[in-house]
Amino acid sequence: MPLDDGSNASFYATRTKVYPRSVAGPYRRLKWALLVLLLGIYYTVPWIRWDRGLGMPDQAVLLDLPGRRAYFFWIEIWPQEVYYLSGLLILGAVGLFLATSLLGRVWCGYACPQTAWTDLFMWIERLVEGDRTQRMRLDRQPISAAKAIRKAVKHAAWIAISAATGGAWVFYFVDAPTELRAIITGAASVEVYFFIGLFTASTYLLAGWAREQVCTYMCPWPRFQAAMLDAHSLVVTYRGWRGEPRGKHKQGHGWEGRGDCVDCQACIAVCPTGIDIRDGQQLECIGCGLCIDACDDIMRKVGRPSKLIAFDTLANLEAAATARSARFRVIRPRTAIYAGLLLAVGTIMALGLALRSSVELTVLRDRSPLFVPLADGAIRNGYTVKVLNKAREAEAYALAIDGLKGARLAVIGDGEVEADGATALLEVRPDAVGTFRVMVRAERGALAGESTPILFRVQGAAAQASHSTVFLGPKP
């Protein structure tokens, strides 16, 4: 049986294009301010310079993938320290949870890149094609020279912004001034052009064409944000107890026996996702508050109190309907947990950064042979010792072992390494990893059974590090 047997219902919906009207008000101003700030950060950060000395990149924020280093102002991260990135992502996620449980979907409405670029693209659309009604009229008109020019100008501007977006993305991974010259002269690598093209195309498609559909169909966040919200979170709400019953209002008529909502549909006209906030909380609402600005404007004109639509909690909404009021509770179990988590992760990361040593030690035990009985009856174990010198100067580290009486060290394969038995001097180039084969020899009597825990230590001029491992021997 075919799925659409006998039915005229379609399982596919054509998109109803949204033509958001321009609006003015405090939330719109806040949205503009954040847009300028966030996009400003995105486009300009790769151009900030930071002197790190000769031969080092002078870009403040740089993810040097071929060089295996990440630079963030005074911080330099090695691939081994990718947990700082994990920490940042955890901070970001918990921060998002906290903001959502307090203020609803403010991320979606104000800070999400999808929102910011869509807003920018809509602003250009408005400049070129006019406001809501003019745009709707233009789209209904048959194609003409004037329409074609307007559309072409709009798309050209969109593509220009998209290309700048894609270009700025690449600058986070390469030296910005050098690469810009290379991109313009055609000397940049295929990968660079590919990624610029990729991000140009995705910006153009997502901010120009897909818009609110990204939020409703593609983004997972609207689907599970409800888990962070409760009755005490601030969300964009229509105060139905005040507004209903709604209806057109003629000047001079009274307000008795009816609600404040004059059913002007201004809130729908300005909504970037094209929904009616009066239907209550819905998945498509990104919590941007533009409907609040629009409604307040109308309420002022008809002489009714403002904030018929407002950032409010559902608890207060319910209480107000019965003429009470509910306190806005900032401290709730979930906000306390999120804030605590944020503080804990932030503290751990700050401590980790502050206590970060300029040297790191890794010791890999030989897997075969596990141990070597020597001619005189002593036991030898082989280790691969890696010393990470994160400093800018070459350094000689003294390697020693704790936990094994009379242990003697020998460094194999590099004739220039000095080993006097108890300690070995390991020379490591600046900003590099030194790898050494170290043989440890001990008398059978010094071993505490088959496996003896030992500690490798390196001591540099200013920094030290240690690594615990074991020394293996035969069954006693």
Added chain:
Amino acid sequence: MPTKIEKDAVTGQNTTGHEWDGIKELNTPLPTWWVYLLYATIAWSIGLFVIYPSFPGITGYLPGVVGYSARQELADKMKVEKEVRAPFLDRVRNGSLEDIRRTPDLLGYAVAGGRVAFAENCAGCHQSGGAGAKGYPSLADDEWLWGGKLADIQKTIQVGIRSMHPDTRTSLMPRFGTDGILDRRQLDDVTEFVLSLSTKPVDPAAVERGRRLYAENCASCHGEQGAGMREFGAPSLTDKVWLFGGDKPSILRSIAEGRAGVMPAWGERLDPAIVKMLTLYVHTLGGGE
């Protein structure tokens, strides 16, 4: 199945019109462009079928219009890799072992290459990392039958031990028991003496009897004090390393039946540069002299 589209009272949405045991599903239509994406992926896959090798046949396959082959890609990559490595390999081939050992980057290359060649050719007997096994000497300890200097190791790898190579390292441990050179009692006495060289004697009287037998039969190769002699690949009998076991029955058996381990001559099979890399790798295992 009847199809009856209804308006749901709660949501105001239409149902799909199907009913399963009283359960009706709301129709939440998919955006049309989403379906176009599906069609686009189908078109894309057809493109892949045309461009790349696809359908298998009886005698071959549809090669695709660009003539791509994973085998060829591998061959090309190997060729590039060979070219990249050629200068290193030349330096290994032409340099002396000592020079290579003193050049860190070259040593690193040689040891890395030697590790791979060892795993392919040597680890079957000598075990991974040269750990050794009964009858197959450990290459990581400080006891060497034929010498642990770079040149010694290189020669052993090249000509082998008791191999088919004309210059092979060779020596013969006589079968003192099997061939009737010593009788059962004498074998026991010599064994007691050999044990006394490295551990406490079990039977002082037997050791004294064995001492004379040792001087007559064994000392020419293993030395007066049992220190061994590398010219003959005769192991030291005084240390704690025993290739075929250091307990009394094992030593007795070695004396009675003789031992003659065999190692192939790798100089005939491997590139001289690979032999050099193997030499350097074995030398860094811990026992290099």
